[in-house]
Amino acid sequence: MNRLTLYTTLGCHLCERLETLLARLHHGEYRLEKVEISEDEALMERYGVRIPVLVDEAGDELDMGFEPSRLAAWLADRHCLDETAWRCQSGEMVSGEEERGEWKPSVQRSTGRRYLG
Template sequence: MPDLILYQRDYCHLCDLALAVLAEARAPDFESVWVEDSDELEQRYGIRVPVLRDARDGRELDWPFDAAAVRTFLARLS
């Protein structure tokens, strides 16, 4: 299982932009989790998506983020 999780929703243009930013930053594999599949996640992330989360330490990177912010976030993974 990847250490990174991207919380997102279907048909979310910001989520599509976040995916492009993650690709630009050359982020490692991550798990996509759709918040509308869970009441708990919907309550926690509903208006915050997209959110990139480090599953190991719980750090989160809220949108808006750019490739530089993602690289900085990822540098703390190593």
């Protein structure tokens, strides 16, 4: 199981986005420990303007992991990127779907409203 740490603070919408992306793109099981930085001056100084910061077991940090491409690259470097989920997230076709004519975008627009496809 992959153990990750998320430096965050209450109400951080970017942290919530990172958690959502992580749940979608991480291959296999992982444990996410959330560390509230507002309760510690040293953590506030280190991470205050950088959150969310995702850290792996080796101590390697990812700033701005709420950007899908940055998170995907970081996970791929650790061999825990769900490639299929990433292809779907980034709008690419899953292998073989194009030849079979089965690929459809995940979101279709009609009359200005968004519908899941």
